[in-house]
Amino acid sequence: MARPARVSPDRILAVAALEFAERGFAGARVDRIARRAHVNKAMLYYHFKSKDGLYRTLLRQMFTRVAVRLREIADGEGSHADKLDRVIASMAGFIGEHASFPAIMLREVAEGGVHLDRETLTALAAVPAVVGGIVQQGVKARAFRPVPPMFAYFSMLAPIIFYLAGTRIRKEIAHLPVAASVEMPESSAGDFIRHMQHATRRALAREHAGHARTS
Amino acid sequence: MARPARVSPDRILAVAALEFAERGFAGARVDRIARRAHVNKAMLYYHFKSKDGLYRTLLRQMFTRVAVRLREIADGEGSHADKLDRVIASMAGFIGEHASFPAIMLREVAEGGVHLDRETLTALAAVPAVVGGIVQQGVKARAFRPVPPMFAYFSMLAPIIFYLAGTRIRKEIAHLPVAASVEMPESSAGDFIRHMQHATRRALAREHAGHARTS
DNA sequence: GTCTATACTTCGATAGAC
DNA sequence: GTCTATCGAAGTATAGAC
16 A cells, blocks of 8 residues: 555645656646645645745755765764765665655755755755765864865765766767767666765775876 | 947847856746846847747857867877866866856756757767766776766766855855854865866776775 | 837636635 | 635737837
8 A cells, every 4th residue: 555645745745846856946837736746726825835835845854854864874883984885875765765856956056045944954954064074074083085074075975966867868868869989878876876985985085096197 | 348248149148048047947037038138028039039949049059168178178188087187177167157057057957958959969968978988088098997987977077067056055054053063164166176186086096005994 | 130019828826615 | 624716927929110
C-alpha cells in the first residue's frame, strides 16, 4: 500500500516539488499543481495561503531534511575525509529520493532567494554551515590542507547538483550530431558520485607528490 | 562615449540578459525588457518575433561566444593542464564581462533546455565538447589519469557557475544569525578561481602520494 | 523603423454555498 | 474541509497609423 501521501497537504507538496522543479516559481501553475495532486484549487489555498506560501513550505521542508542527514554525519564517527565521503553519498541519496531537489536548488541560487523568508533562508544556510564545519575541523586537525570551508563546499557539492539536475539536457545534447569527437557516454550517476568522492579527497589532501605537467 | 550598445537589437539583448538572469524565462516580462532598454515593445517584437525568439537569440549568442574562447585555448599552445587552467580563467573572465551568464546557465540546466531550438542546443553543446576534448587528449597522452571527460567537465566548471551565480544568496545568508560557527568570509572570486584551478590539477594528476587518512 | 491602442489569454486569488 | 463560479490583474502579442 505505498500511497503517494496520506493527506492533502503532503500530496500537494509532493506534486508541487515536481512542478516547481520543472518550471520554476514563476512558471509553475497553481491550477496544474492542484489538478496533478487531485485536490481542489481552493483546498490548496486553504492549506498554504498562497503560491509563495506553498513554495516556502516546500523548500523549508527539503532544506531541513537535507540538513538533518548531514548533521548526523558531522556528529557521527569516522575520519574527516570519511565524513565528506558520506556527505557526498548522502546528498546523492537524498536526490535519489527527491528527484526535484537539484533543479529547485539551481533555480533558487539563480534567483538569489527572493521568494524565501528568513526562516527558509535559515534552513537553507544550515547545509553549507554543516559541510563547512566538517571541512573546518579537518583543517584545524591538519587532516586537510588549509582551504576556505566554503570553497570546499562548492567544489564538492555544486557538481553533484549540476550533474543530477542536468540529466535531461545532457540527453537532449547527446543525440545531437554535434561534437561527436568527444565521448559523451551517459555514465551511471553512481560513477560520478565516486568520482566526486575521489576528487574531493585529492583536493583536500595535505601530502601531495606534485602535479602533472606535460604537453 | 561608452554607450551600452549601438543599436536597438544589441541594447535589447543586453537588457534581456539581465531580466532573464534575474527572473528566468517565465518570470521575465517583455514590457520590462522594453522599458529598461528604452525601446518600444512593438520594436522588440519587430526584431525578435517573440519572447522565445529573444531568449533563444540571447542564449545562442552567449554560448557561441563562450565556445569560441574555449576553442582558442584548446587549439592553442601549452600543456593539457595549462589549458584547463586557462579554460577556468577564461570562463571566469567571460562571467566577469557577462554577469548574467551563470544564472541563465543554472536556470537552463534546471529547465532541461525546453525553450531551446536545435541550433541553440548545438551552440550550448559545443562548450562541454571543447572542454571534454582537452581532457580526453590529456588522458590519451597519459598526462591525466583516466577519467570520463564529462566528469572532469562538471567537476571543474559547475562550482564556478554555482559560486558566481550564488553571490547574492550567499550575502543574504551571510548576515544571518545562523551557523555563525563556521567562517563564511566572502572571499574574492579570484581566490575561488585559483582554488578550482588547483583542485582540477589535483583531481586529474596521474602521480599521487596517497590520500589523507586521519581522524 | 517607430509608436499608440488594444485584443486576447491566462493566472492567482477569493466569495460563498455546503 | 470541500467545491463551484468568478473577479480582477497582468501578460503576450498584434493591428494599423506614421
